[in-house]
Amino acid sequence: MAAPSLAMAPHDEASVELAFVEPAAPARLLSSQFPSKVGGRPAWLSLQLPDPERLLCGGCTRPMVFLLQVYAPRDRAFHRALLIFCCAVPACPRRRFAAFRSQLGRINDFYEPEPEPEALPGTRPGPRLCRVCGASAPKSCSRCRWAHYCGKEHQSLDWKAGHREACGRPGEAAGSLSSPNILFPEFELVMELEDSEDQKLENLKCVESKSAAESDCVTEAIDEQELEAMAKHESEEDRIFAKFKRRIALAPDQVLRYCRGGCPLWVSGENIPSKTDIPNCPCGAKREFEFQVMPQLLNYLKVDCLEESLDWGTLSVYTCEQSCDHGNEYSTEFLWKQDFSAEQY
Ligand SMILES: [Zn+2]
Numbered sequence: 001m002a003a004p005s006l007a008m009a010p011h012d013e014a015s016v017e018l019a020f021v022e023p024a025a026p027a028r029l030l031s032s033q034f035p036s037k038v039g040g041r042p043a044w045l046s047l048q049l050p051d052p053e054r055l056l057c058g059g060c061t062r063p064m065v066f067l068l069q070v071y072a073p074r075d076r077a078f079h080r081a082l083l084i085f086c087c088a089v090p091a092c093p094r095r096r097f098a099a100f101r102s103q104l105g106r107i108n109d110f111y112e113p114e115p116e117p118e119a120l121p122g123t124r125p126g127p128r129l130c131r132v133c134g135a136s137a138p139k140s141c142s143r144c145r146w147a148h149y150c151g152k153e154h155q156s157l158d159w160k161a162g163h164r165e166a167c168g169r170p171g172e173a174a175g176s177l178s179s180p181n182i183l184f185p186e187f188e189l190v191m192e193l194e195d196s197e198d199q200k201l202e203n204l205k206c207v208e209s210k211s212a213a214e215s216d217c218v219t220e221a222i223d224e225q226e227l228e229a230m231a232k233h234e235s236e237e238d239r240i241f242a243k244f245k246r247r248i249a250l251a252p253d254q255v256l257r258y259c260r261g262g263c264p265l266w267v268s269g270e271n272i273p274s275k276t277d278i279p280n281c282p283c284g285a286k287r288e289f290e291f292q293v294m295p296q297l298l299n300y301l302k303v304d305c306l307e308e309s310l311d312w313g314t315l316s317v318y319t320c321e322q323s324c325d326h327g328n329e330y331s332t333e334f335l336w337k338q339d340f341s342a343e344q345y
């Protein structure tokens with residue numbers, strides 16, 4: 001039996017779990033295995049998929065690509081997954097990211113209450129998926145009717161990449177996946193506790209300060225920026241980046257840091273969100289920090305060949321503190337992108 005990548009135990013808020021990429025057999029990355037993973041197609045948790053419209057980039061209106069997902073059950077959600085999509089269009093003027101949350105009870109519409117043995121791909125009928133990106137596929141090829149797509153864009157990509165020849169050809173398996181490879185390379189995300197005593201203390205401080213009027217981790221750097229002169233700003237910037245590098249050095253290959261209710265590790269003093277930058281969940285509850293994607297992940301995505309490559313300092317994901325229940329629907333959560341400041345390049 002494949003153990004879920006993330007501990008099922010209630011989360012210790014003072015500790016950080018780090019994620020590393022590892023190659024994995026595709027069977028371990030299927031929805032029924034509740035994986036944490038990078039790239040490839042999404043391992044949808046709820047099989048009532050979000051409408052493809054919700055996966056369009058707000059900058060260029062073209063479909064976003066699946067980046068990664070983290071399986072992170074918690075007290076009120078037996079199964080719970082957070083999925084991130086991003087726009088990988090090199091010419092996009094405002095490359096967007098999107099974060100979704102899906103959660104299900106132990107008794108649900110899609111999975112057995114007991115863990116399932118590793119399944120072979122395609123052994124159970126699932127929702128119709130786009131052949132190109134793995135999103136929900138309301139459109140089908142009008143000639144063969146077995147090739148499904150999220151929309152016109154991926155249908156036309158697939159047509160050019162070989163469906164023109166394969167369309168309607170007998171023997172072409174309906175489930176076979178197509179050739180235009182717009183997806184990121186696929187890996188399993190494996191979690192490990194960060195091993196650092198002073199880090200734990202620092203994080204504990206941060207969790208405690210959340211009850212204070214001003215949350216230290218959110219506003220500290222900004223207040224200082226506003227109050228201090230340029231010279232001071234530069235040393236503050238150095239301090240934040242030095243702290244970032246020091247923490248990363250403990251495990252240089254980490255691609256993600258998970259610490260629900262904790263603090264992100266900022267790469268820069270610039271563009272740190274204030275409390276008001278993080279919108280409440282539509283249910284009315286606050287959103288809290290849950291995990292951050294590190295720049296090291298970019299090394300595994302083969303994006304440097306893109307003309308204007310995908311880039312970030314860190315991506316911080318904030319989720320509903322109550323993890324409110326929307327049945328089989330995917331909720332939208334909040335993602336904040338922080339870049340390295342200019343002098344860090
Ligand atoms: Zn875009």
Ligand SMILES: [Zn+2]
Binds near residue numbers: 063149150151154
């Ligand atoms: Zn698609």
Ligand SMILES: [Zn+2]
Binds near residue numbers: 141142145146147168
């Ligand atoms: Zn066709």
Ligand SMILES: [Zn+2]
Binds near residue numbers: 285320
């Ligand atoms: Zn909520």
